[in-house]
Amino acid sequence: MAHKAGFVSIIGKPNAGKSTLMNQLVGEKMAIITPKAQTTRHRILGIVNEENYQIVFSDTPGIIKPAYKLQENMMSFVDSSLVDADILIFVTDINEKQDEEDVLEKLKKTTAKVLVVINKIDESQNNLIEEKIIYWKEKLNPEGIVGVSALHDYNLQPIMSFILENLPEHPAYYEKDELTDRSQRFFVSEMIREKIFKFYKKEIPYSTEIIVTAFKEDKKIIKISAEIIVERDSQKNIIIGAGGIMLKKVGTYAREDMETFLQKKVFLEMFVKVIPDWRNRDNYLKNFGYSE
Numbered sequence: 001m002a003h004k005a006g007f008v009s010i011i012g013k014p015n016a017g018k019s020t021l022m023n024q025l026v027g028e029k030m031a032i033i034t035p036k037a038q039t040t041r042h043r044i045l046g047i048v049n050e051e052n053y054q055i056v057f058s059d060t061p062g063i064i065k066p067a068y069k070l071q072e073n074m075m076s077f078v079d080s081s082l083v084d085a086d087i088l089i090f091v092t093d094i095n096e097k098q099d100e101e102d103v104l105e106k107l108k109k110t111t112a113k114v115l116v117v118i119n120k121i122d123e124s125q126n127n128l129i130e131e132k133i134i135y136w137k138e139k140l141n142p143e144g145i146v147g148v149s150a151l152h153d154y155n156l157q158p159i160m161s162f163i164l165e166n167l168p169e170h171p172a173y174y175e176k177d178e179l180t181d182r183s184q185r186f187f188v189s190e191m192i193r194e195k196i197f198k199f200y201k202k203e204i205p206y207s208t209e210i211i212v213t214a215f216k217e218d219k220k221i222i223k224i225s226a227e228i229i230v231e232r233d234s235q236k237n238i239i240i241g242a243g244g245i246m247l248k249k250v251g252t253y254a255r256e257d258m259e260t261f262l263q264k265k266v267f268l269e270m271f272v273k274v275i276p277d278w279r280n281r282d283n284y285l286k287n288f289g290y291s292e
């Protein structure tokens with residue numbers, strides 16, 4: 001059998017469940033998942049390798065109208081993942097009330113094969129699923145439509161079948177033992193960012209960036225230093241919390257995740273730093289990896 005390989009991009013509105021779906025399909029935790037919208041900032045590759053095929057998934061930031069430069073750059077990651085894609089998986093929440101026209105505009109232009117995934121069917125009735133399938137068929141006439149629950153790993157097999165049917169014949173793009181294009185440092189910083197999204201409210205998570213400044217592996221322990229960047233002094237105080245209690249909580253949970261991920265003991269130290277308005281400053285966005 002000829003070898004197949006290709007790029008599969010997962011797109012949709014914030015919070016539709018794109019990261020949850022990608023992690024299920026790849027079988028590893030690649031992308032951080034939180035109940036807040038716009039958790040994913042980068043395009044993250046997750047690679048599935050088998051003898052006869054290689055699927056390169058990209059999870060992408062949810063599609064929004066950019067309000068600041070960071071978001072503009074996030075949207076350019078989405079556009080580039082559309083250009084590369086052989087297959088597009090459009091994830092839509094079955095109870096979605098937001099306008100999805102901006103996503104549809106992008107989908108209409110593509111030459112990739114499109115699969116509409118109606119997610120979170122665990123939160124709905126059968127007749128609504130039928131209705132939505134008809135709706136998407138008329139609206140977009142995609143090559144495939146399926147109702148799933150990414151969270152509960154329900155009905156994901158048809159997605160894999162669709163991908164394998166539509167994947168082009170091609171040699172592997174990446175080494176067959178690679179799971180992602182991202183470094184351990186990247187995942188470590190995402191683990192801290194995930195805790196910030198979980199433990200803080202309002203604008204704090206959106207104003208925060210994590211930089212891993214040192215990653216030193218010894219025989220028995222990995223020493224990791226990270227900076228938590230925020231935009232204002234008041235945010236710095238909130239991140240640290242009274243007597244350092246909040247920062248300690250972030251550190252404890254993040255370290256546990258890191259130890260599971262790296263399979264080694266971790267010593268984690270974190271510093272909070274203020275960089276006014278970093279989300280709108282090109283040089284910082286570039287330094288932090290938000291331009292292509």
Ligand SMILES: Nc1nc2c(ncn2[C@@H]2O[C@H](COP(=O)(O)OP(=O)(O)OP(=O)(O)O)[C@@H](O)[C@H]2O)c(=O)[nH]1
Nearest residue numbers: 015016017018019020037038039040062149150151
């Ligand atoms: N009930 C239910 N919840 C789900 C399902 N899939 C995902 N979720 C939840 O929806 C929320 C958003 O999931 P994510 O996977 O982070 O969504 P996303 O589309 O990657 O979000 P952005 O990063 O903002 O673009 C999380 O709280 C998930 O647990 C599902 O099938 N059913």
